[in-house]
Amino acid sequence: MSKALIRRFNTFYSSFLQQLESIMPLIPSDKLRLFSERLLVAAGAPAEDAKHVADSLVMGNLTGHDSHGINMLPAYIKRIKIGVIKPGAKVELARDAPAYAMINGNWNFGQIVATYVMEVAIKKASSSGLALVCAFNCNHAGRLGEYCLTAANSGLIAMMMVNSPPSVVPWGGAQRRLGTNPICIAIPRKGEKPILLDMATSIVANGKVSLKVGTGERIPEGWILDPNGKPSTKPEDFDRGGAMLPFGTYKGYGLGLMVDILCGAFTGSGGCNRIPKDGINGVFALVMKPDLFVSGDEFLSSVDEIARHVLNTPLQKGFSEILLPGQPEERAMEKRSREGIFVHDVLLTKLKNAAAEYGVTPP
């Protein structure tokens, strides 16, 4: 078969699989939440923490970020087994000053650590005007949007970044060096959901590739390189030691490198040169009161005017609307809360296996 023909077939097959999703049974989010919670408890997590992590993961799915959802459960279970995640470990303040603090996560779940980071940052920012709170010894914290939203829902501006294990090439490189190193910024609004930018500095999040492994689907050109550093559309090539590309070419690489330095070197968590274990995050969070320089009302009105001005832009051909960061997630949440969450057979099998191992009713 010619290469062009293979490519056409792959495109057709991918779109066929995507269409299939729409007629496949969807699982209600409550059911997935309860299952995740029980599985985590069975794997050794304290009840309250299991509920917290389950909520976080299912919220990843609800907001459309299946890469940060229940797909992480098998990895978390494995990490608990080998002692990388230490359920119940005490999360503690390691350094404390009026406008900054350092949290030692002691290898508890990343979600528990990151929630505490944001709690401390909100408290400090409320009294000092702004606060920088970082964390080390922190496992995979999941979707940063969750924590920044907490701040924005309290009327504060939040910026958060984490570095993560190598999966992305530096611009021009053929091998993994940097993590997907996401940047998240949340802006409070009056009577509207916060504006929420939550983006990997890689072309997509790791999970967006990993979730396709074994499904027969192809990924778009320009996402990954194979283990030899050549462009590939096979998601399996990423797991075999390939690498992802940064978003926005050399600028995305530059941002990703800065996230590694700020979250790795600055926090003492370790940069890409020495991230010791799978799935760890160095955490950097900055929270600011929006009324440091103008009144809170003036800030909120100004944000509103900016938002409206941007949303009212005439459209480019081929686009049907302009969205604010965070709106795609809100829409996914509305739809998935109502309709349920699609779980691919490949993942469902893994979850059922874990359920069987721990004697938990499968989803």
Added chain:
Amino acid sequence: MSKALIRRFNTFYSSFLQQLESIMPLIPSDKLRLFSERLLVAAGAPAEDAKHVADSLVMGNLTGHDSHGINMLPAYIKRIKIGVIKPGAKVELARDAPAYAMINGNWNFGQIVATYVMEVAIKKASSSGLALVCAFNCNHAGRLGEYCLTAANSGLIAMMMVNSPPSVVPWGGAQRRLGTNPICIAIPRKGEKPILLDMATSIVANGKVSLKVGTGERIPEGWILDPNGKPSTKPEDFDRGGAMLPFGTYKGYGLGLMVDILCGAFTGSGGCNRIPKDGINGVFALVMKPDLFVSGDEFLSSVDEIARHVLNTPLQKGFSEILLPGQPEERAMEKRSREGIFVHDVLLTKLKNAAAEYGVTPP
């Protein structure tokens, strides 16, 4: 002529013009600096400030950012004439707290204001650990790298952003809304130049397009839209009311929007909805001591290891090396300091006209 033929001709012509540059006379940076200084003094700037602004602009050219160089002189002169730039205006602290401050630039040159912003931020960060310093009533501040480098050369970490007048579409939009809204981050190193990321959130800086106007050169596809929102490669289409695209598609748009909110709404400078005059910047600068959470030595070693690990990545086909952010600028500076700076005839004519008007010896 067929479209393909026109395109081929344009490509050839652009490359011909670029080759021409290499055999055209280069002007020594000192000569340009002295000329800029004299012109600014003749236009009404105090001697010390004229020297400061001239140094900044020529440093833009030296580092390879001709978009932030002496090409700005005609605009600055015009802005002085119409009262947008107010040379000699008092730059003052409008709000002051241990970890943050607000500067009222009173419409002095942006370079004078931004230098003061960084001065205050460095002082405050040195005593409080970190400092957020913003500015309003600030004209075009030029190359942010200059100010962040000052902090990094004092051993501090700096992050700086400015919002700027509309020239970039939101993702999916056909008209200008956001500015080029750059983000700059500088990281100090031991015995090496700081790592310096200094990037517009647009696909390129404004000046990179404007500098091509009238030269007959084309710009790459994917940079701009014409006034009807259609892709164009004619730099003139941008000046006629076209718009630039964000870098990295929707992610670059998201970052650009956040810069507008942080530098416009948060500082009270005004966001894209109400930037009142040409060439103004809302300024946001965060400076941190690198030893808040680990020792200064540990931080510097860690940055070194990250840098080396990234630079040692095997190369992708088609690349000859991997660079750290800031290295292209260092190389340009080394070369241009030695060889001089290329000034296109179109710009040279403008500078000569200004020189004649103010009775200054042309460069």
